[in-house]
Amino acid sequence: xxxxxxxxxxxxxxxxxxxxxxxxxxxxxxxxxxxxxxxxxxxxxxxxxxxxxxxxxxxxxxxxxxxxxxxxxxxxxxxxxxxxxxxxxxxxxxxxxxxxxxxxxxxxxxxxxxxxxxxxxxxxxxxxxxxxxxxxxxxxxxxxxxxxxxxxxxxxxxxxxxxxxxxxxxxxxxxxxxxxxxxxxxxxxxxx
Numbered sequence: 001x002x003x004x005x006x007x008x009x010x011x012x013x014x015x016x017x018x019x020x021x022x023x024x025x026x027x028x029x030x031x032x033x034x035x036x037x038x039x040x041x042x043x044x045x046x047x048x049x050x051x052x053x054x055x056x057x058x059x060x061x062x063x064x065x066x067x068x069x070x071x072x073x074x075x076x077x078x079x080x081x082x083x084x085x086x087x088x089x090x091x092x093x094x095x096x097x098x099x100x101x102x103x104x105x106x107x108x109x110x111x112x113x114x115x116x117x118x119x120x121x122x123x124x125x126x127x128x129x130x131x132x133x134x135x136x137x138x139x140x141x142x143x144x145x146x147x148x149x150x151x152x153x154x155x156x157x158x159x160x161x162x163x164x165x166x167x168x169x170x171x172x173x174x175x176x177x178x179x180x181x182x183x184x185x186x187x188x189x190x191x192x
Contacts, residue, residue, distance in 0.1 A: 069187055089109065116150060135183075
């Protein structure tokens with residue numbers, strides 16, 4: 001989470017101790033940030049985001065909503081049918097920002113959840129390789145109607161654009177080994 005952001009969870013007495021403990025564990029366990037995000041979602045559901053940001057997020061029909069993501073692409077060392085082991089992308093784990101302010105998380109599904117309780121799932125339609133081979137691909141996805149809530153309830157498409165980092169490929173040495181690769185991307189949510 002960025003220093004100085006207006007995250008209401010920072011005002012809670014539990015947060016400083018919780019965050020410090022998780023930062024220590026995060027050095028040893030790559031997936032701990034997922035549990036950290038789960039706590040943030042629960043915490044923010046009850047507090048919500050600022051009125052001005054909530055108003056902007058719910059009135060984006062005239063143009064696409066673009067949220068910036070910062071986090072990790074999580075890879076697991078899994079066996080191949082032909083033998084051997086290979087790094088396989090298993091899930092994203094990222095925080096979402098709107099105009100520099102924290103507004104939610106992006107996790108396995110793929111799923112995007114905002115701090116006002118809005119959420120959306122999407123299914124892949126097409127991929128496009130990034131110009132830089134170290135950057136994960138650009139994605140075009142269609143939302144799943146039965147899993148759209150709140151701000152996202154009428155969103156039809158989700159696009160991952162402007163990706164930086166997050167790429168890992170090739171063989172690995174130990175089955176079920178997990179590794180998080182830092183990445184950034186913009187997610188564009190559109191109605192048509």
